Amino acid sequence: xxxxxxxxxxxxxxxxxxxxxxxxxxxxxxxxxxxxxxxxxxxxxxxxxxxxxxxxxxxxxxxxxxxxxxxxxxxxxxxxxxxxxxxxxxxxxxxxxxxxxxxxxxxxxxxxxxxxxxxxxxxxxxxxxxxxxxxxxxxxxxxxxxxxxxxxxxxxxxxxxxxxxxxxxxxxxxxxxxxxxxxxxxxxxxxxxxxxxxxxxxxxxxxxxxxxxxxxxxxxxxxx
Numbered sequence: 001x002x003x004x005x006x007x008x009x010x011x012x013x014x015x016x017x018x019x020x021x022x023x024x025x026x027x028x029x030x031x032x033x034x035x036x037x038x039x040x041x042x043x044x045x046x047x048x049x050x051x052x053x054x055x056x057x058x059x060x061x062x063x064x065x066x067x068x069x070x071x072x073x074x075x076x077x078x079x080x081x082x083x084x085x086x087x088x089x090x091x092x093x094x095x096x097x098x099x100x101x102x103x104x105x106x107x108x109x110x111x112x113x114x115x116x117x118x119x120x121x122x123x124x125x126x127x128x129x130x131x132x133x134x135x136x137x138x139x140x141x142x143x144x145x146x147x148x149x150x151x152x153x154x155x156x157x158x159x160x161x162x163x164x165x166x167x168x169x170x171x172x173x174x175x176x177x178x179x180x181x182x183x184x185x186x187x188x189x190x191x192x193x194x195x196x197x198x199x200x201x202x203x204x205x206x207x208x209x210x211x212x213x214x215x216x217x218x219x220x221x222x223x224x
Contacts (some may be wrong), residue, residue, distance in 0.1 A: 010086040014054045017047065021159050022171040023054035028202065029178025030149050032057050036110045037147040041137055042199060043119035044111070044157035046072075051156055052117055053087055055174040065090045065109050066117040094122065103138060108144040117151075120195070125160050127157040129200050132192040140182075140191070148180040148195065152202035175202040201202075 017023050041052055049066040056064060066083075070091040073083035083089040090109060092102045107118055120132040120137075140148060157171040180198055185190075 006081075006085045007075075009082070013031070013082065015048060017050045017054045018102075019155060021047065021051055023051045024130055024171070026057040026173050028174045030147075030176050032060055034060065034063060034113075035147055036113055036143075036145065037064075037115040037149050037179075038110070038136070038139060039115065039117045039149050040120050040155050040195065040199065041117065041151040041174075043121050043124050044153060045124065045128060045159065047156055047159065048119065048124075048153055049083075049087060049089070049117065050094065051172055052151060052174055053155060060115070062088075063113070064088070064115040064117060065181045067092055067119075069094050069105060071095070089184060090116070103135075103142060106139055107142045110139075110146045113198050120192075125157070129196060132196050134188060136195060137188045138189050144182065150177040150180065150195070150199040150202055151175065152177070152199055154203070177202045 039052065041048065045051075049068060052064065053061055053064070066087055066089045068083050068087075068089040068091055070093050073079045073089060074091050080091070081173075083091060090105060092105065106116060116139075120136040121130040122133040123130075133135060140146070152175040153172065154175060155170050159170050159172060177198055180195055183194075186194075
Protein backbone atom coordinates (compact mmCIF):
# COMPACT_ATOMS: atom_id res chain seq x y z
CA UNK A 1 0.00 0.00 0.00
CA UNK A 2 1.21 3.51 -0.83
CA UNK A 3 2.01 5.20 2.53
CA UNK A 4 0.18 8.35 1.44
CA UNK A 5 -3.14 6.49 1.58
CA UNK A 6 -2.57 4.71 4.92
CA UNK A 7 -3.77 7.57 7.18
CA UNK A 8 -6.93 8.01 5.09
CA UNK A 9 -7.69 4.27 5.17
CA UNK A 10 -6.99 4.11 8.92
CA UNK A 11 -9.30 7.06 9.55
CA UNK A 12 -12.00 5.51 7.37
CA UNK A 13 -11.82 2.05 8.96
CA UNK A 14 -11.91 3.36 12.51
CA UNK A 15 -14.70 5.77 11.66
CA UNK A 16 -16.73 2.98 10.06
CA UNK A 17 -16.15 0.79 13.12
CA UNK A 18 -17.48 3.54 15.41
CA UNK A 19 -20.48 4.03 13.12
CA UNK A 20 -21.36 0.32 13.09
CA UNK A 21 -20.63 -0.71 16.68
CA UNK A 22 -20.00 2.46 18.70
CA UNK A 23 -16.71 1.13 20.13
CA UNK A 24 -17.19 3.05 23.38
CA UNK A 25 -14.47 2.97 26.02
CA UNK A 26 -15.46 2.37 29.65
CA UNK A 27 -12.48 2.79 32.02
CA UNK A 28 -13.40 0.76 35.10
CA UNK A 29 -10.31 0.58 37.30
CA UNK A 30 -7.72 2.03 34.97
CA UNK A 31 -7.28 5.23 32.99
CA UNK A 32 -5.68 6.04 29.64
CA UNK A 33 -1.92 6.35 30.07
CA UNK A 34 1.17 5.96 27.92
CA UNK A 35 2.68 3.40 30.34
CA UNK A 36 3.65 0.24 28.40
CA UNK A 37 0.72 -2.13 28.72
CA UNK A 38 -0.48 -5.54 27.66
CA UNK A 39 -4.18 -5.10 26.95
CA UNK A 40 -5.63 -8.62 27.03
CA UNK A 41 -9.14 -9.08 25.65
CA UNK A 42 -11.74 -11.72 24.87
CA UNK A 43 -11.86 -12.76 21.22
CA UNK A 44 -15.25 -13.09 19.54
CA UNK A 45 -14.98 -11.51 16.08
CA UNK A 46 -12.65 -10.40 13.29
CA UNK A 47 -13.73 -6.89 14.33
CA UNK A 48 -12.24 -7.18 17.83
CA UNK A 49 -8.93 -5.55 16.93
CA UNK A 50 -10.58 -2.64 15.12
CA UNK A 51 -13.03 -2.10 17.98
CA UNK A 52 -10.36 -1.98 20.70
CA UNK A 53 -8.15 0.30 18.62
CA UNK A 54 -11.11 2.61 17.88
CA UNK A 55 -11.89 2.82 21.61
CA UNK A 56 -8.38 3.98 22.54
CA UNK A 57 -7.54 7.70 22.49
CA UNK A 58 -5.58 8.61 19.36
CA UNK A 59 -2.38 9.27 21.34
CA UNK A 60 -2.41 5.74 22.78
CA UNK A 61 -3.53 4.16 19.53
CA UNK A 62 -0.37 5.44 17.85
CA UNK A 63 1.81 3.52 20.33
CA UNK A 64 -0.28 0.35 20.62
CA UNK A 65 0.26 -2.75 18.48
CA UNK A 66 -2.39 -5.47 18.18
CA UNK A 67 -0.91 -8.96 18.03
CA UNK A 68 -2.57 -10.59 15.02
CA UNK A 69 -2.44 -14.05 13.48
CA UNK A 70 -0.13 -14.23 10.48
CA UNK A 71 -2.15 -17.02 8.84
CA UNK A 72 -5.26 -14.80 8.66
CA UNK A 73 -4.05 -11.18 8.53
CA UNK A 74 -1.10 -12.07 6.34
CA UNK A 75 -3.22 -14.20 4.05
CA UNK A 76 -3.71 -11.50 1.42
CA UNK A 77 -2.14 -8.20 0.43
CA UNK A 78 -5.26 -6.30 1.51
CA UNK A 79 -5.45 -7.89 4.95
CA UNK A 80 -1.74 -7.32 5.54
CA UNK A 81 -2.12 -3.68 4.45
CA UNK A 82 -4.97 -3.17 6.93
CA UNK A 83 -3.23 -4.98 9.80
CA UNK A 84 0.30 -3.66 9.41
CA UNK A 85 -0.09 -0.48 7.38
CA UNK A 86 -3.19 0.87 9.14
CA UNK A 87 -3.26 -0.69 12.61
CA UNK A 88 0.47 -1.12 13.34
CA UNK A 89 -0.21 -4.79 14.06
CA UNK A 90 2.47 -7.28 14.97
CA UNK A 91 1.83 -10.41 12.87
CA UNK A 92 2.80 -13.64 14.61
CA UNK A 93 2.92 -17.29 13.69
CA UNK A 94 0.44 -19.06 15.96
CA UNK A 95 1.38 -22.57 14.83
CA UNK A 96 4.00 -22.79 17.58
CA UNK A 97 6.87 -23.20 15.12
CA UNK A 98 8.41 -19.82 15.97
CA UNK A 99 7.60 -19.46 19.66
CA UNK A 100 10.92 -17.90 20.67
CA UNK A 101 10.85 -15.40 17.81
CA UNK A 102 7.26 -14.41 18.62
CA UNK A 103 8.11 -13.83 22.28
CA UNK A 104 11.20 -11.81 21.33
CA UNK A 105 9.14 -9.60 19.00
CA UNK A 106 6.42 -8.94 21.58
CA UNK A 107 8.94 -8.24 24.34
CA UNK A 108 10.79 -5.81 22.08
CA UNK A 109 7.61 -3.75 21.58
CA UNK A 110 7.02 -3.49 25.34
CA UNK A 111 10.67 -2.76 26.12
CA UNK A 112 10.57 0.10 23.61
CA UNK A 113 7.89 1.78 25.76
CA UNK A 114 4.89 0.83 23.63
CA UNK A 115 1.87 -1.41 24.24
CA UNK A 116 0.29 -4.59 22.86
CA UNK A 117 -3.23 -5.94 22.45
CA UNK A 118 -3.46 -9.71 22.97
CA UNK A 119 -6.30 -12.22 22.69
CA UNK A 120 -5.08 -14.95 25.08
CA UNK A 121 -7.87 -17.41 24.25
CA UNK A 122 -6.03 -17.96 20.97
CA UNK A 123 -9.14 -18.25 18.81
CA UNK A 124 -12.58 -16.72 18.45
CA UNK A 125 -15.35 -17.85 20.76
CA UNK A 126 -19.12 -17.52 20.99
CA UNK A 127 -19.33 -14.93 23.75
CA UNK A 128 -17.99 -17.04 26.61
CA UNK A 129 -14.36 -16.64 27.69
CA UNK A 130 -12.32 -19.79 27.05
CA UNK A 131 -9.26 -20.80 29.12
CA UNK A 132 -6.17 -18.76 28.28
CA UNK A 133 -3.15 -20.00 26.38
CA UNK A 134 0.22 -19.68 28.12
CA UNK A 135 1.63 -16.80 26.06
CA UNK A 136 0.27 -14.10 28.39
CA UNK A 137 2.02 -15.70 31.36
CA UNK A 138 5.37 -16.03 29.61
CA UNK A 139 5.21 -12.45 28.31
CA UNK A 140 4.38 -11.11 31.78
CA UNK A 141 7.41 -12.97 33.14
CA UNK A 142 9.61 -11.67 30.34
CA UNK A 143 8.58 -8.01 30.77
CA UNK A 144 7.27 -7.67 34.36
CA UNK A 145 7.27 -3.86 34.16
CA UNK A 146 4.42 -3.86 31.61
CA UNK A 147 0.95 -3.33 33.07
CA UNK A 148 -1.58 -6.09 32.42
CA UNK A 149 -4.97 -4.53 31.68
CA UNK A 150 -8.04 -6.71 30.98
CA UNK A 151 -10.43 -5.48 28.27
CA UNK A 152 -13.86 -7.08 28.01
CA UNK A 153 -15.39 -6.62 24.56
CA UNK A 154 -19.13 -6.47 25.09
CA UNK A 155 -21.67 -7.39 22.40
CA UNK A 156 -19.31 -7.74 19.45
CA UNK A 157 -19.98 -11.47 19.07
CA UNK A 158 -23.58 -10.50 18.22
CA UNK A 159 -22.44 -8.00 15.57
CA UNK A 160 -20.43 -10.47 13.51
CA UNK A 161 -21.22 -14.02 14.69
CA UNK A 162 -18.81 -16.73 13.64
CA UNK A 163 -19.84 -18.07 10.24
CA UNK A 164 -22.26 -15.22 9.46
CA UNK A 165 -21.48 -13.06 6.38
CA UNK A 166 -23.54 -9.99 7.43
CA UNK A 167 -23.02 -7.41 10.18
CA UNK A 168 -25.70 -6.59 12.74
CA UNK A 169 -25.16 -2.99 13.95
CA UNK A 170 -25.17 -2.88 17.77
CA UNK A 171 -23.57 -0.61 20.36
CA UNK A 172 -20.46 -2.31 21.76
CA UNK A 173 -18.44 -1.27 24.80
CA UNK A 174 -14.80 -1.95 25.57
CA UNK A 175 -14.51 -2.29 29.36
CA UNK A 176 -10.95 -1.54 30.54
CA UNK A 177 -10.36 -3.01 34.00
CA UNK A 178 -7.81 -2.50 36.74
CA UNK A 179 -4.24 -3.65 36.03
CA UNK A 180 -3.56 -7.19 37.22
CA UNK A 181 -1.21 -7.14 40.19
CA UNK A 182 1.71 -9.56 40.38
CA UNK A 183 1.90 -12.23 43.08
CA UNK A 184 5.34 -13.51 44.06
CA UNK A 185 5.82 -17.20 43.32
CA UNK A 186 2.53 -17.59 41.46
CA UNK A 187 2.61 -20.48 39.02
CA UNK A 188 1.38 -20.43 35.43
CA UNK A 189 -1.98 -22.10 36.02
CA UNK A 190 -2.87 -19.81 38.92
CA UNK A 191 -1.84 -16.71 36.98
CA UNK A 192 -3.83 -17.64 33.87
CA UNK A 193 -6.90 -18.48 35.97
CA UNK A 194 -6.66 -15.16 37.82
CA UNK A 195 -6.18 -13.21 34.57
CA UNK A 196 -9.22 -14.90 33.03
CA UNK A 197 -11.29 -14.18 36.15
CA UNK A 198 -10.31 -10.49 35.95
CA UNK A 199 -11.54 -10.38 32.36
CA UNK A 200 -14.77 -12.28 33.05
CA UNK A 201 -15.57 -9.97 35.98
CA UNK A 202 -15.79 -7.07 33.51
CA UNK A 203 -18.68 -8.76 31.73
CA UNK A 204 -20.82 -7.46 34.60
CA UNK A 205 -20.92 -3.67 34.25
CA UNK A 206 -19.67 -1.57 37.15
CA UNK A 207 -22.33 0.42 39.00
CA UNK A 208 -21.06 3.76 37.69
CA UNK A 209 -18.71 3.12 34.79
CA UNK A 210 -16.74 5.96 33.28
CA UNK A 211 -18.04 5.47 29.75
CA UNK A 212 -16.61 7.71 27.07
CA UNK A 213 -17.11 7.81 23.32
CA UNK A 214 -14.05 6.82 21.34
CA UNK A 215 -11.68 9.72 20.78
CA UNK A 216 -11.84 11.00 17.23
CA UNK A 217 -8.94 13.38 16.65
CA UNK A 218 -7.41 13.18 13.19
CA UNK A 219 -5.50 9.93 12.77
CA UNK A 220 -3.27 11.70 10.29
CA UNK A 221 -1.45 13.34 13.17
CA UNK A 222 -0.62 9.93 14.66
CA UNK A 223 0.33 8.12 11.47
CA UNK A 224 3.66 6.39 11.27
